[in-house]
Amino acid sequence: MSVSVIVALCGGLGLFLYGMKIMSKAIETVAGAKLRHILEIFTTNRFTGMIVGLIFTAVIQSSSACTAMVVSFVNAGLMNLYQAAGVILGANIGTTVTSQLVSFNISKYAPVILLVGVVSLMFSKKEKTKDIAEIIVGFGILFMGLQTMSSSMSFLKEDARVASLLLSLDNPILATIVGFAITSIVQSSSVTVSIVLLMAKQDLLGLPMCMYIIMGCNIGACSTAVLASLSGKKDAKRAAMIHLWFNVIGTVIMYVIMAVGQDQVISFIKMFSADNGRFVANAHTLMKIAQVILVLPFVKPLVKLASATVRGEDEKVGYRENFQLKYIGSKVIFNPATAMIEVVKELDRMASLASENLNRAMNALVTLDEDDINEVYKVEENINFLNHAITGYLVQINQMPLPIEDLKSIGAMFHVVNDIERIGDHAENAADAARQRKENGAVLSHDAMRELGEMLDMVNTIIRYSMEIFAKSDETHFQDVIDLEDRIDQEERKLQENHINRLTKGECTPEAGMIFSDIVSGLERVADHATNIAFAIKEEEDNLNAAKQGAIPLSKQ
Numbered sequence: 001m002s003v004s005v006i007v008a009l010c011g012g013l014g015l016f017l018y019g020m021k022i023m024s025k026a027i028e029t030v031a032g033a034k035l036r037h038i039l040e041i042f043t044t045n046r047f048t049g050m051i052v053g054l055i056f057t058a059v060i061q062s063s064s065a066c067t068a069m070v071v072s073f074v075n076a077g078l079m080n081l082y083q084a085a086g087v088i089l090g091a092n093i094g095t096t097v098t099s100q101l102v103s104f105n106i107s108k109y110a111p112v113i114l115l116v117g118v119v120s121l122m123f124s125k126k127e128k129t130k131d132i133a134e135i136i137v138g139f140g141i142l143f144m145g146l147q148t149m150s151s152s153m154s155f156l157k158e159d160a161r162v163a164s165l166l167l168s169l170d171n172p173i174l175a176t177i178v179g180f181a182i183t184s185i186v187q188s189s190s191v192t193v194s195i196v197l198l199m200a201k202q203d204l205l206g207l208p209m210c211m212y213i214i215m216g217c218n219i220g221a222c223s224t225a226v227l228a229s230l231s232g233k234k235d236a237k238r239a240a241m242i243h244l245w246f247n248v249i250g251t252v253i254m255y256v257i258m259a260v261g262q263d264q265v266i267s268f269i270k271m272f273s274a275d276n277g278r279f280v281a282n283a284h285t286l287m288k289i290a291q292v293i294l295v296l297p298f299v300k301p302l303v304k305l306a307s308a309t310v311r312g313e314d315e316k317v318g319y320r321e322n323f324q325l326k327y328i329g330s331k332v333i334f335n336p337a338t339a340m341i342e343v344v345k346e347l348d349r350m351a352s353l354a355s356e357n358l359n360r361a362m363n364a365l366v367t368l369d370e371d372d373i374n375e376v377y378k379v380e381e382n383i384n385f386l387n388h389a390i391t392g393y394l395v396q397i398n399q400m401p402l403p404i405e406d407l408k409s410i411g412a413m414f415h416v417v418n419d420i421e422r423i424g425d426h427a428e429n430a431a432d433a434a435r436q437r438k439e440n441g442a443v444l445s446h447d448a449m450r451e452l453g454e455m456l457d458m459v460n461t462i463i464r465y466s467m468e469i470f471a472k473s474d475e476t477h478f479q480d481v482i483d484l485e486d487r488i489d490q491e492e493r494k495l496q497e498n499h500i501n502r503l504t505k506g507e508c509t510p511e512a513g514m515i516f517s518d519i520v521s522g523l524e525r526v527a528d529h530a531t532n533i534a535f536a537i538k539e540e541e542d543n544l545n546a547a548k549q550g551a552i553p554l555s556k557q
Helices: 003-041 046-060 063-075 081-094 096-103 107-123 127-156 160-167 172-186 189-201 207-220 223-229 234-270 276-309 336-367 370-397 404-440 446-472 475-505 510-548
Strands: none
Touching: 003 127, 003 189, 046 063, 046 081, 046 276, 063 081, 063 189, 063 223, 063 234, 063 336, 081 096, 081 234, 081 276, 096 189, 096 276, 107 127, 127 189, 172 189, 172 207, 172 234, 189 207, 189 276, 207 234, 207 276, 223 234, 234 276, 336 370, 336 404, 336 446, 336 510, 370 404, 404 510, 446 475, 446 510, 475 510
């Protein structure tokens, strides 16, 4: 085997890997957020989860990316293990789409595809068009790599040393180990199966050995998810083990089937395979479908097996835990497609703390309970910690490749974390007022207490509606937020007038009046911050659209 053949093979493999990476990254950038939303919504049962996993993997051309995302979802608590199992099963079928594409003779069109992609990339002005052009470029490079490898492999048939080496693979276990090793190294079963497909086309590998190598590929493909889960929580590790056990069990089943009727299996696949390349692609697809059909009814035992493999429980981090991040941080797997979901959940937790603290402070204003006052200050320190930690994380991920929709949202997230922190500050101000009232003996009238309680109810409602809009993308109460904000503004003016009337009549002391006035103003500002949260994403999108059209966006004062 000459040096030029080796160089051509390595170059072709490099082009194939690079093309696949470009294509997968670009697809994730263009469609990652939409596919993520589909994953969130349509994985309620194992069957729909399987369909979603199949489509998702077929689109992004990577079961490794899909399973890594599933592991991230489980790690963030967005998906349970039974839902994850369905998606993982579907991803195992979806990954065969690449080998099906490779089996068709598309490589001869690779230069044209590449030219179209490069020209589009050079002359496109819109970011989305550029991303689509990158997909085409990646597709073209991928098939250029295949064409290079295919041309090089035609020379291998004439080399006696290569023939002798490949003959040593005429052992099922050794072939499976080779498939596992190569896939674990390149982190892509599609790459290994494509190489096997090309070798089968050149009659360099026997069909039974191709099938055994593919079985090894299936197990090796689990390495990405397993590695991704190592820094995650127990359930993330269990999700990775579901993927691993599925493929190990599937391989054992296929070993048994091949041992009993290898010739019959090969004859059956040959019936609808025009050549050896199509045989490998069809064998890959049929093996995966057969495995899923056999395992799908036994998802619960599969989940139990994964749970038994990874024992123990993580230390629970509740939303009240001090100075700890629950959804982002050291115990979280970074995945571009799930990073923003985790930020939203952390912000939702922070908002719950701020809202709860506001109510605690308002209660302390009435009861003058020293323990409540001190607790407000402690929780405020935790809110400040979350503010700095989340802001730092947003700065960090802003430098990373994210789906387009998520990049649009980062600016809004900075504003939201600031608004939530300001709500926490107003809770602290209310605690200061409670302590001041306790020290100077200021007495708030019954009417003043009632008015503050009524205004607090309105503020609690607008905070709840705003966080539903932000965290759940549920705009059901969008108009309610606008109406409530107006009502709270009117209520603030009315209560300030009532306060002046009580002062004039001598019904309250100046000290109590100052406390009342400050609290009313503070609650009105809390409502403003809640409204900002509800409008955050919408305003960011409007500003971006205006910028794209050349208009100057008007920022909210």
